[in-house]
Each structure stands twice: as structure tokens, then as C-alpha cells.
Amino acid sequence: MDAAGLIDIFAATVRIATPLLFCALGGLISERAGTFAVGIEGMMLAGAFGGAIAVLTTASPSLGLLVAALSGATLAVVVAIATTKFRADQMVTGLAVNILALGLTSFLLRGLFGGRAPVIRLQTLGPWPVPFLSDIPVLGPVLFRQPALVYLALGLTIGVYVYLAKTRSGLMLRAVGENPDAAYAVGTNPVLVRMMAIIVGGAFAGLGGAVLSLQEVGTFTDGMTNGRGFIALAAIIVGRWTPFGALFGCLLFGAVAALELRVHGWGLPVSSYVIQMIPYIVALALLAGIGRSARMPAAIGTPFARH
Amino acid sequence: MTMAASETEGVRDKTPGFLERAMATLASSGGLRTFLLACAAIGLALAVTGLLILLAGKNPFYAYWALIKGAVGTTGRLAFALNKSTPYILAGVGVALCFRAKIINIGAEGQIAVGGIAATYVALNFLSLPPFLLITFALAAGAICGAAWSALAAIIRLKRGVHEVLCTLLLNFVGVLLVSEALHGDMGEPGAGFPQSPLFERAAWLPKLLPGTDLHIGILFAIVAVVAGHILLWRTTFGFRLRVLGASPQAANYVGLSTPRCVFGVMAIAGALAGFAGGIEVLGVHYRLIEGFSAGFGFNAVAVALIASVNPIAVLPAGLFFGFLEAGALAMQREVGVPSSLVFVIQGLTMVFVLCAIGIGARQQKV
Numbered sequence: 001m002d003a004a005g006l007i008d009i010f011a012a013t014v015r016i017a018t019p020l021l022f023c024a025l026g027g028l029i030s031e032r033a034g035t036f037a038v039g040i041e042g043m044m045l046a047g048a049f050g051g052a053i054a055v056l057t058t059a060s061p062s063l064g065l066l067v068a069a070l071s072g073a074t075l076a077v078v079v080a081i082a083t084t085k086f087r088a089d090q091m092v093t094g095l096a097v098n099i100l101a102l103g104l105t106s107f108l109l110r111g112l113f114g115g116r117a118p119v120i121r122l123q124t125l126g127p128w129p130v131p132f133l134s135d136i137p138v139l140g141p142v143l144f145r146q147p148a149l150v151y152l153a154l155g156l157t158i159g160v161y162v163y164l165a166k167t168r169s170g171l172m173l174r175a176v177g178e179n180p181d182a183a184y185a186v187g188t189n190p191v192l193v194r195m196m197a198i199i200v201g202g203a204f205a206g207l208g209g210a211v212l213s214l215q216e217v218g219t220f221t222d223g224m225t226n227g228r229g230f231i232a233l234a235a236i237i238v239g240r241w242t243p244f245g246a247l248f249g250c251l252l253f254g255a256v257a258a259l260e261l262r263v264h265g266w267g268l269p270v271s272s273y274v275i276q277m278i279p280y281i282v283a284l285a286l287l288a289g290i291g292r293s294a295r296m297p298a299a300i301g302t303p304f305a306r307h
Numbered sequence: 308m309t310m311a312a313s314e315t316e317g318v319r320d321k322t323p324g325f326l327e328r329a330m331a332t333l334a335s336s337g338g339l340r341t342f343l344l345a346c347a348a349i350g351l352a353l354a355v356t357g358l359l360i361l362l363a364g365k366n367p368f369y370a371y372w373a374l375i376k377g378a379v380g381t382t383g384r385l386a387f388a389l390n391k392s393t394p395y396i397l398a399g400v401g402v403a404l405c406f407r408a409k410i411i412n413i414g415a416e417g418q419i420a421v422g423g424i425a426a427t428y429v430a431l432n433f434l435s436l437p438p439f440l441l442i443t444f445a446l447a448a449g450a451i452c453g454a455a456w457s458a459l460a461a462i463i464r465l466k467r468g469v470h471e472v473l474c475t476l477l478l479n480f481v482g483v484l485l486v487s488e489a490l491h492g493d494m495g496e497p498g499a500g501f502p503q504s505p506l507f508e509r510a511a512w513l514p515k516l517l518p519g520t521d522l523h524i525g526i527l528f529a530i531v532a533v534v535a536g537h538i539l540l541w542r543t544t545f546g547f548r549l550r551v552l553g554a555s556p557q558a559a560n561y562v563g564l565s566t567p568r569c570v571f572g573v574m575a576i577a578g579a580l581a582g583f584a585g586g587i588e589v590l591g592v593h594y595r596l597i598e599g600f601s602a603g604f605g606f607n608a609v610a611v612a613l614i615a616s617v618n619p620i621a622v623l624p625a626g627l628f629f630g631f632l633e634a635g636a637l638a639m640q641r642e643v644g645v646p647s648s649l650v651f652v653i654q655g656l657t658m659v660f661v662l663c664a665i666g667i668g669a670r671q672q673k674v
Contacts, residue, residue: 038472078659088662091411091472092613095606096658103651110646111363222648230476237473273488280480287474288467303666 003138009258010142014150017247017254019044019211021153023232024239024246025160026072026204032164032241033197034177034190034299038094039079040205041229042101043072047206048213049105052120052220061125065149065210072206073199075101080195087303098229106222124218125149149211154247156204161243173197177297180304190304205229234283241296252286253279345614345625348660356653360645370643377638378631384638386522390592392630394419394604396529397584399611399622400536401577406617407540408549408573409556414460414475415581416605417482421456422449422582423589424489427504427596430511430589431494438510445511446586453582454575456482461574465567471574479605487598494596502598513591523591529626532580536619539576549573581608610658616665629654 023044027037050071055064079097082088109117125147134144143154164170173193175183180190212228213220231253238252239245260275357367378388398415405412429445436444460474489495490502513523540546548569552559559566584604589596611629615621632654636647 036472082659082663082666086663087666088659089666091413092609093659093662095413095609096655096662098655099606099610099651099658100655103648103653103655106648107359107363107646107652110648111359227480230480234473234477271488271491273484273491277481277484277488280477280484284463284469284474284477287469287477288463 007138007141009255009262011146012258012261013251013254014142015146015216015254016257017250018146018150018153019208019216020228020232020235020250020253021157021247022208022211023205023229024235024250025153025156025243026201026208027229027232027236028201028241028243028246029160029173029204030076030198030201031236031300032177032297033173033194034180034297034302034304035079035083035194035198036090036094036301037198037201037205037233037236038091039075039097040094040201040208040232041225041227042094042098043075043202043205044209044212044229044232045098045101045105045223045225046071046075047209048224049109049209049220050206051210052122052213053108055122055214056118056120061214064214065207068206068210068214069203070206072209073203076199076202076205079202080198083198083303084191084194087305090301090303102223105220109220109222120219122214122218125215147215149207149215152207153211157243157247164243174297176304177299180299180302184304184306194304205232208232231279231283234287237296238283238286238290240290252282256282342621344664345616345621345661348614348664349628349657351660352653352656355656356649359649359652363645365643365645370639370645373642374632374635374639376635377642378635380638382517383520384634386517386520388631388634389522389526389627390630391634392627393525393529393591394584394588395607395611395629396622396626397525397532397587398577398581398604398608399615399626400532400619401580402608402612403615403617403619403622404536404540404549404573405577406612407553408569409553410570410573411472412457412460412475412574412577413472413605413609414457414478414482415577415584415608416601416603417475417479418453418456418578418581419585419588419601419604420479420482420486422453422585423596423600424486424494424585425449425452425582426586426589427489427494427507430507431504434508434510436510441511442513442590445590446583449586449589450579450583453585454579456582457574457578458571461571464574465570483599483601486596486600490596490598496595504596507590507594511590512594513587521592523587525587525591528583528587530623533619533623536622540619545569545572581605607654610654613658614661616661 023040026043027040030037047068051064051068054067055061075097079093082093083090127145128148130144134140136144164174172183172188176188176190176193184190209225212224217224232250235249235253236246238249239247256279260272260278263270263275264272353371357371360367360370377384379385398419402412402415426445426449429448430441433441433444456478457475460471460478463469463474464471487502490504494504496503496505513525516522516524516526540549548559548564551562551564552566552569556566585601588600593600607629611622611625614628615625632650636650639645640647
């Protein structure tokens, strides 16, 4: 394979990793505050739907992104209330919300448009090369000749890192995820912090969905996220609950997917189904490899109760 | 339901009196409280969904009437609905047992898929066997492969400390893809436009229960599984261990119950039931392996186990509810024009409401 082919694969890796990265960052915020983010698959789907419908009706991509984030956040409100106020099991609530999102998006797609699903064909957001930086050899085409949302995702990664590691509010969020009782004792409201973390996480996941519908595919179809939210979850764990770790995890899954698309062109005798299994097996192998050394937030999964 | 962690202090330190014990049995083994709770959640979910139907400009009462008629209106439809419920009940019993031990096994989907492949392999390749043996062998192969698939998750969970939700979830994707791989490889029907295996010989078809309808004997197995699950949970040492493990892993460790053995055992049982369900689905409904035949079963099994508040007996009505809902939804879509995806909304909302109710009531539950 030549250099151009490699650059093409790297660029595709970054592009494919972008929707995962939004989701993973959203899930990370929720999990660092102590709530499993199993529902991000559904929030991502809601975002993909909201973004596509908004762009279909208003033709404004920025409005599309806003609606996508709001859609993800709205679904997250359900999770937030159920898990913090009602102390519902976080894992199964996530699954419930995923099923709910699948049904709601599919129903609204048909129900709101008079029984018939509208044909959604959107102009996808094209590449937006960064001046000067895009001319750097190798790095330029891989990182800086991408659609705008790729830059947003990379910027958010840095933002989430700074927030969690360097700000007081980020410290409190982590404290709630590690020991909500201690956080409560020093005057933080763990319920409120968790709710906000889940909702902001939902907005991020919604943006991830919008990347999918507005930038990658240009349409909305039922269940189009197809497990990407779960892959993002695996990326969080592979990245040991840190923003840059999650970035690494997403790039890893992006690379596998980018290779999958190209293996056939190379005439390798591997069926596409076997290649599609690779990300899941890699995730499993990585999880098994990291295993116990990965320490999840101590209070994750435990509902907070004032004593 | 026993998954909320706040409930770990549920092990009582004083010996309960007779009346208290009786109340506890009533409350925990599919009793009145659980039943009312699930009913309220379902009612609330139907009400919210009704608003959505209104929003779409349709009459919710008419839509629900069409749904009910579509599920139980004729013998044929009733048979169809019962067949639909069968895999949910079978897999749901296994998931419920796992939940009881606070093991969140959401891998039924992959386990059903793998079980379906195994049953198909037997049904296509062991035609010299007499029908009874062929079917038994095929279903056994499904159960064994399902158990192996979930045992894999259990091993990764136990040896490497990866949360079982993630193991089982990731293995779901692999299992479902294995069906596609098998059908595009050796098991596929040559020349068929759709990824499917050749039609089985009649000998491999599950016997019918009601002549003239599609109802196969799977529902009987489902009922047996429900009863067996109940006995296992409440009348055996293993069941007692599961309940202690679910109530407090620390307590289980302290009194010397082997936690890994319990986890492995209950996961294998759940996998076997799911794999068995996969075999039933293939031999009883499609008479062949079809790509994506297990899609959604796994999550529905989780929902069924949850609505049943993890009591095997209650899995029966919960599974029937889900099966009838789906059977009826297709009719509703045909007659009223309400999209059948509304079923997912009802299912998702029911789950959320049940979870909330359980979350509040968690402290009142007993081991």
C-alpha cells in the first residue's frame, strides 16, 4: 500500500471516530459523576433524528446541531430523573431508554408526517480545511482537511479534560462519582450534579448522532446508530475513564471500521461479517486485557441517598 | 427487583415470624404488590403512548382495540401471539435468575442467535435420525451452544473482572453477526435472494399443539421453564445461594458461598435457556435459519425479566404481555395506520416506570 492509501485510512479513521468521540465524552461525564451511560445509544439516535428533522424543515445545519443536542438532552432528562430521583437501576434504565428512543424516533418519523416516513436526503457537511494547517504533509490531510464537527470533537476532548482536571466544578463532579457522601458533606448536591452530568452527557451524545446523520450519512433511518453508542461505552473503558483515553479508544474503533471498508478492495479472503465482528472482539479483548487494572469511578451504579 | 444497590442491607438479622414469612413469600414470589406495580406501570405507559397516538391524529382507544383484536381476535392470531411470547418467556426466566443474583446478563440476543445456528446445523445434517431424536438433539445443541456463549461472558467476567453487561453486550453483536456469516457461508441456501438456510425437512419441524394453527409445542417448554425456574430459585440450595448473592455479595462471601461458581452456574443456565429459545424459534416458526431472526429478543428478555420483578413465575404473564403486544401491533398498523414501532415506546416506557417504582420500593423487598 502506498502513502496516499495510508493517509486515506488515517483520515477515514478520524472521521469515523468523531461520532463515537462525542458519545464517549458525553458518557464519560455521566460516568465520572457516578451514573452508567448505557443510554447513550438511545440519546445518540435521538440526536441523529432531531438533527435530521431540524435540517429537513429549516435547512440550517447549526439549528440542526442545536436540536440534536436538545434531543439527546431531553432523553437524558428521563434517565436523570429515573436514576437520581427514583433511584432506578442505571444499567436497565439505559436499556429502557434505548428501546424508547428506537420506538419514538421511528414513530415520530411516520406519525408526524401523516403516516408516511418522509424521504430525508440532506446535503452532508463537507470538509472544511483549516488554513495553513491543512498544508502540513501527512498531518494536514489526516487532521485538518476534515468536516467542521471533527474539530469540534477534538476541541471538546480538550475542554472536557480541562474541566474535569482543572476546575473546581469538575473536581466536585469527580468527587460525586467517587464518594457522593463526602461530596455532600462539603456542600455539594450529588443529585443535582449527577442530573446535570447526565443531561450534558446526553447533549454530547445527541451531537454524536448529528455527526452521523448530518455529516456522515445525510439521512435518518430507523436504528441507524446500530450499536455505536455501545462501542463508545467500550471506548470509555478502554480509555480508563479519561478524555484522552476515550479519544484513543474511539480512534482504535475508527481504525478497525476504516480497515473494514477497504479490506475488500484488497481482495483479502475474509468475509465482511467477520470484519464487522472485529471491533466487538477487539473491545472485548481490550477490556479483558485491561480488566481489573481499569478502575471505574467508585460510586458508579450506586444511587445516592441522603442519610 | 433486586438490582438497586441500596438494598444490600436487606438481609434480616432476626428470625421472621410465620406471618412475616408468609407475607414475604407473597410479596416476593409473584405476589399482589409486584403484580399491581407492574400493572400500574403498564397502564401509565399505555396512557402516555395514547397521547402520542392522539398527536398522530388517530384515536388511541380504537388503536388499542385493534391491537387487542390483533393479538387475541381469532384462534390463529392467538396462536401467533403465543408463539411470539415463547422465546421471551424462555430467555426471560434465565435473565430473571441472573438478575436475582444481581448479575445483569443482557446477552440473550447473542445466545439465542448461537442457539439457532446450532439447532439449524443439527436439523440440516442429522436427517437419518427419527424425528423425535432429531428435534431433541437440535434443541439440546441450541441449549448447549447458548450456554457456552454465555459461559464465555461469565469467564471473562470472573477471570478478568470485566462487567458482565459489557461482555454480554459485545458478544450479542458477535453472535448476531455469526448468523450472517453462517448464512453467507456453508449454511446458506444456494440461489436464495435472502440470507437464509434451506428449509428443514418436515421431521425437524416442532410438532403443532393446535391443529390448523401455527401454535407449536414451544409454549409448553416455556411453562416448564417458568415452573422449573421457580423451584430452582425458591426450593434449592443453588437458588438460595443466588438470592443471598443478590442480596449481599459480602454476606455470600462471608458465609462461604462460592460466588464465582454461582455466577458461572446461573449464567450458563440463562444461556442454555436462551439457546434453547433460539432452537425453538428456528424449528418451530421459520423452519430455517434467517438472518437477524434474533434481533431484539435479548433486550425484550431483559424487559420481561424486569417487569416480572425477577420472579420466574411472573415471567409468564410478562412474556405473554410482550408477545401479545408485538403480535397485536402489526394488526394495529394494518388497520389503524399507527406505526408498529409504537410497541417499542410502550415497552421502553413500561420499563422506565417499573424501574422507578422498584427503585422507590427497593428497601421493602426481602431476600
